[in-house]
Amino acid sequence: MTFVPAPPRRPAPAPVLAPGRRAGRLGPSAIAVVLALSAEAAAAAAPAPGPSDSSAAAPEGSAPSDSSATAAGPASGPGAAAAPTSVNAGGSAPVVPAPADSADPEADPEDSSRSARKLEGPADAATVETPAEALPMASATGVKPPRVDGTYVGVTLGPGVSFARVNDFPTPNAFVGGGGTFRVGEVIYPWLSIGVEISGNLAYRGADPRQRLLQGAFLVDFGFYPGAKKQIPLSLRAGFGAGGGAVRERGRTDRSGFGGAVFTAAVRYEFFPGAAKRRPTRGGGFSLGPELGYIGFMPAAKGRPMSHTLYLGLYVGFYFGS
Known part of the structure; x- marks a missing residue:
């Protein structure tokens, strides 16, 4: 076989x-x-x-x-x-x-150093921080924080001219003097603020007979910011409340006054000196600026006592930020 x-x-x-x-x-x-x-x-x-x-x-x-x-x-x-x-x-x-791990004299030293720097896992990767993440949010996005922001408190001081009318004696001339307003409130929206206002004014009539006007009011104050999108600190203000005043004349012991509903209107522009340096990532800050306004004590009826005041003052305030 x-x-x-x-x-x-x-x-x-x-x-x-x-x-x-x-x-x-x-x-x-x-x-x-x-x-x-x-x-x-x-x-x-x-x-x-x-x-x-x-x-x-x-x-x-x-x-x-x-x-x-x-x-x-x-x-x-x-x-x-x-x-x-x-x-x-x-x-x-x-x-x-x-073996693969043996020394290679012809190997590129850059490759070996690059492999030595490789991350071992997600824990090491989390420790690496990019420059963009290290920067504050305001700087990374390039958006400035709002200055008209949060709770605010401020005072307006300045001269004014008043025109008053009372029942007991004539007041043919204007009263020149000064006054002040204290405000505190909150910026509800970037374009709206609500607060309270206490206003007072003292003025004198220069012609004979000499007369003195003293008036005051308590009001609710509203602020409207038409340039809020562009962060323009221009505000249109309006308020309403109640108040009263009185006129005294030299040589007379009696006085005559007025009272009732009070309305205000004003326009204000604010500057924030040093706020960008002291509060680069926070809103608010110290502010000041001119304010032109009107205070009206309305007559209860035609021919009744009343007062109208125009003033130009300097507003000084502070916004605490949100």
Whole structure:
């Protein structure tokens, strides 16, 4: 009976030396591993022996089955050119690729330093802060904080001219003097503020007979800011409330007065000196500016006592910001 040997198996290609890496010597344990792998590759390439004649001739091109060939190294054949091992000049040990973490003198030092700086995980990435995140919000967005903002308190002081009428004696001339207004309130919206106002005025008539006017009022104050979108601190003010006043004349013990509903109207422009430096990221600040206004004590009926006052004053206030 004739046995036909199995076709030879092509040995598995061995790993190729990594480019740019130099081979080095291995220790005894590594040499043993390499020899074992070479023996397995040779055994896979050898034909299967028959039951009657183990030394049957193999077809041409097959790897020899001699054990001495196994000990010498991998079988010669089509895959022999890709074998990763070689023998040194002394014939002592085969040469294999160096480990991936071995030192490479030809490696780029920039690549190694770049890999050393790689983040280890999300925790390290969270510690990295970009310059844009480190800047304050106001600086990053380029939007200035509003100056007319939050609770405010202020005082207006200045001269004024009053025209009054009473029942007991005539007041043909104007009263010249000065007055003041105290305000406190809250900026509800960028274009609207609501507060309370206490106003007082003292004036004199220069012609004979000399007369004196004293008046005061308590009002609810509203402020409207038409340029709020462009942060222009120009306000139109209006108020209403109640109050009264009296006129005295030299040489007379009696006095005559007026009282009832009071209305006010004013226009004001404010400046905020130093607020951008002292409060760069917060709204509000110290303010001052001119205010031109009107205070009217309305007559209860035609011909009844009344008073009208025009004033030009300086407003000084402070906005605490929201």
